[in-house]
Amino acid sequence: MRVTMSEIARLAGVSPATVDRVLNDRAGVRGRTRSIVMEAARQLGYFGLTETQKGKAVRIVFFLPEGPNSFMRGLRTQLLEEAQARPEVSVQVEEVVNPGPDAYVAALRAVEGKCDAIGIVAPDHPMLREELTQLSRKGIRIATLVSDISAISKVGYVGIDNRAAGRLAGLLLGRFLNHGKRHKIAVFIGSLAYRGHEEREMGFRSLLAEDFPELEIVHFGEVGDDRSKAYQQTRQLLERADIDGIYSIGAGNQGIVQALKETRKSRDVVFIGHDLTDTTRTALLDRTMDAVIDQNPRIEAREILRMLSAAVRGEMEPEYPPRLQVIFRENIPMR
Known part of the structure; x- marks a missing residue:
């Protein structure tokens, strides 16, 4: 059966008149709307099956x-x-x-x-x-x-709702630490160029502001998912400041784990990260990490x-x- 303009319009969320203008290459339709209509027509087989x-x-x-x-x-x-x-x-x-x-x-x-x-x-x-x-x-x-x-x-x-994942990390960190006392937090991000990492940071900050204002982010480091950079930043931070919690938004967890172990602060710092890998699995087992937010x-x-x-x-x-x-x-x- 021939695909009708009304069927294309329903799928694209536009009027049949708009579909008619697009399919007949008439003016008066925005570029994005034109793309949506053409995609709907292709999906429905208007141009025939490939x-x-x-x-x-x-x-x-x-x-x-x-x-x-x-x-x-x-x-x-x-x-x-x-x-x-x-x-x-x-x-x-x-x-x-x-x-x-x-x-x-x-x-x-x-x-x-x-x-x-x-x-x-x-x-x-x-x-x-x-x-x-x-x-x-x-x-x-x-x-x-x-x-x-x-x-x-x-x-x-x-993929997961990354903003919700960041809020979940903030909730975990806030609940693990003692209430009523100020705590210093370090945040490590893979890359702000990735929308998922940016959304996790936004969610994390918003949850802390709402529910745990006593948690102060004193360090924010972009490590490019590089374990060496993560190690260097974490090691330097732990040597010059008392840090109560770490949130790792992306990869680089192996470097953070190494720095915590070398400075003997594994049990003193609450460490929350993402994704169950060989590194985070081992870190959970030896209690260097406290929780991992996983996507399957x-x-x-x-x-x-x-x-x-x-x-x-x-x-x-x-x-x-x-x-x-x-x-x-x-x-x-x-x-």
């Missing part, structure tokens, strides 16, 4: 930042393992070296015409937003993973593959926000 929609394997390329980040290495493994169980998809994982906007743009341009969909963990930057929008207009389905990117035409975002990379890999493959085949799948899970020494899940 070869991929007829049954060929969906070609998906994932872009992850290259580096020592243990969570990203685990996510890469989960994406490849999940793909092996899905014959309807063909997955390639590209690790972006020196992962700034220029490197991401170059990597995206290198796969144009060679994939049907893209999943990406990347900084939220104007150059990258423009490149992703252009790829979307050419029919490539886009989904963000772990850290969202604003104002782009995408299928959806798969296996579920995230499953959901983004489901979302992208469905979109390429002209189907709609809702966004899936994985649940936040707090892991302590006593409830560490089995491997």
